[in-house]
Amino acid sequence: MTAARLTLPSPAKLNLMLHILGRRPDGYHELQTIFQFLDYGDEITFAVRDDGVIHLHTEFQGVPHDSNLIVKAARKLQEQSGCSLGIDIWIEKILPMGGGIGGGSSNAATTLLGLNHLWQLGWDADRLAALGLTLGADVPVFVRGHAAFAEGVGEKLTPVEPEEPWYLVLVPQVSVSTAEIFSDPLLTRNSPPIKVRPVPKGNSRNDCLPVVARRYPDVRNALNLLGKFTEAKLTGTGSCVFGGFPSKAEADKVSALLTETLTGFVAKGSNVSMLHRKLQSLL
Ligand SMILES: C[C@](O)(CO)[C@H](O)COP(=O)(O)OP(=O)(O)OC[C@H]1O[C@@H](n2ccc(N)nc2=O)[C@H](O)[C@@H]1O
Ligand SMILES: Nc1ncnc2c1ncn2[C@@H]1O[C@H](COP(=O)(O)OP(=O)(O)OP(=O)(O)O)[C@@H](O)[C@H]1O
Known part of the structure; x- marks a missing residue:
């Protein structure tokens, strides 16, 4: 069997x-x-x-x-x-x-x-x-x-249910230690809690970004380059940096320009994980 x-x-x-x-x-x-x-x-x-x-x-x-x-x-x-x-x-x-x-x-x-x-x-x-x-x-x-x-x-x-744009994700070739970022004395640790739902616009910052950008020049560089085309953000404690685009074609265009010198990929944002979509299809 x-x-x-x-x-x-x-x-x-x-x-x-x-x-x-x-x-x-x-x-x-x-x-x-x-x-x-x-x-x-x-x-x-x-x-x-x-x-x-x-x-x-x-x-x-x-x-x-x-x-x-x-x-x-x-x-x-x-x-x-x-x-x-x-x-x-x-x-x-x-x-x-x-x-x-x-x-x-x-x-x-x-x-x-x-x-x-x-x-x-x-x-x-x-x-x-x-x-x-x-x-x-x-x-x-x-x-x-x-x-x-x-x-x-x-x-x-x-x-x-956030919007589901196409993202360009840049992958600086450094591994960031989550523990190191969370133990940095300069980390902002006192953001006021957001009490309103859904989260109001204007709250899209990542409090880890200043500390990660200061410690990792490659991440800083990726943020600067992507920031010329769209709002460039950090995910988690990095190292990856991402920006949203309304279409795959637009994300691909910027990707072609930036991935000459940086590693990256284009992918669609999704509110339902592709794992769950696959499991659903098995039932
Ligand atoms: C930053 C995020 O990626 C956001 O999605 C996650 O909260 C990180 O979660 P994770 O990778 O599972 O992190 P862990 O491997 O559990 O944590 C590594 C170390 O980071 C610190 N840590 C992590 C998460 C957290 N909320 N507070 C912390 O202070 C702790 O020192 C911990 O020992
Ligand atoms: N299956 C696995 N895939 C990736 N990393 C793993 C795995 N198992 C153990 N690890 C260890 O966990 C560490 C963190 O891996 P991970 O890929 O989740 O980082 P990350 O993308 O920064 O995650 P996060 O966003 O949760 O901080 C790795 O550096 C590795 O040492």
């Missing part, structure tokens, strides 16, 4: 705005942010095995097998569900690591949803999102699969 096999997308996210409200006693920062997905990401293939072994076949530079968020997600789900099945996993990785577009968190969420399906666990989204939060603050939004206004450390989610 052929083992059950499934290939699923693992999309990127953007932070359309990011305000830092304060620091909690455990050192983590309270945020307000808007997440939107991109129709662009990795692809993960899963094949069920009956011996309980969890094996990621694709090697990641700098990430040992057992530290990979894909493996951690699979192990936690197996432990907590008491499932006796195992899984073989392969990934086609195109998302840059440490780019602020959530690749690792997305991979973890795709693994949770893929295994829930293949192992026929029947867990609901609340339970999967709660497990996901123990792997990373950005995992719950990828589990739920809808653009969201997020509070807390990113786990309190309210669905939102």
Whole structure:
């Protein structure tokens, strides 16, 4: 018998705005942010095995097998569900690591949803999102699969419907450490909470931007170059920088000009994750 096999997308996210409200006693920062997905990401293939072994076949530079968020997600789900099945996993990785577009968190969420399906666990989204939060603050939004206004450390989610433009995303060839940015003494940590919904226009800034731009000349350069064509923004703690355009043709035109010297890609913004669109089509 052929083992059950499934290939699923693992999309990127953007932070359309990011305000830092304060620091909690455990050192983590309270945020307000808007997440939107991109129709662009990795692809993960899963094949069920009956011996309980969890094996990621694709090697990641700098990430040992057992530290990979894909493996951690699979192990936690197996432990907590008491499932006796195992899984073989392969990934086609195109998302840059440490780019602020959530690749690792997305991979973890795709693994949770893929295994829930293949192992026929029947867990609901609340339970999967709660497990996901123990792997990373950005995992719950990828589990739920809808653009969201997020509070807390990113786990309190309210669905939102921002416009879905085409984006040009520039990928400066530096990896930014999230921990380093959140520990910078110059970081703004006292933005007033936004209490009105939907978030009023004029709140699209990212409080991490000044600190990241100061520390990373390559990010500063990308912001300056893209800023000649559209509002250039930072996602998460960077390094990626993005700007929206009304059409693919316009995004492609600017991309052709800038990607002579910089790495980047064009992708459509999406309020429903392509992972969820694919899972829906399987039902
Ligand atoms: C900045 C965002 O990308 C916005 O989407 C995320 O909040 C970052 O989430 P993440 O990549 O899952 O971050 P983690 O790997 O959990 O955090 C790395 C480190 O950044 C700091 N950190 C992270 C998130 C947060 N809200 N406050 C923090 O102070 C903590 O020192 C933490 O140890
Ligand atoms: N499957 C994975 N994909 C990417 N990174 C992983 C994975 N598993 C573990 N990691 C580790 O997590 C770190 C952060 O990866 P990730 O790609 O999520 O960064 P990011 O895009 O900056 O995320 P965020 O927006 O959540 O800050 C990597 O540098 C890597 O060491």
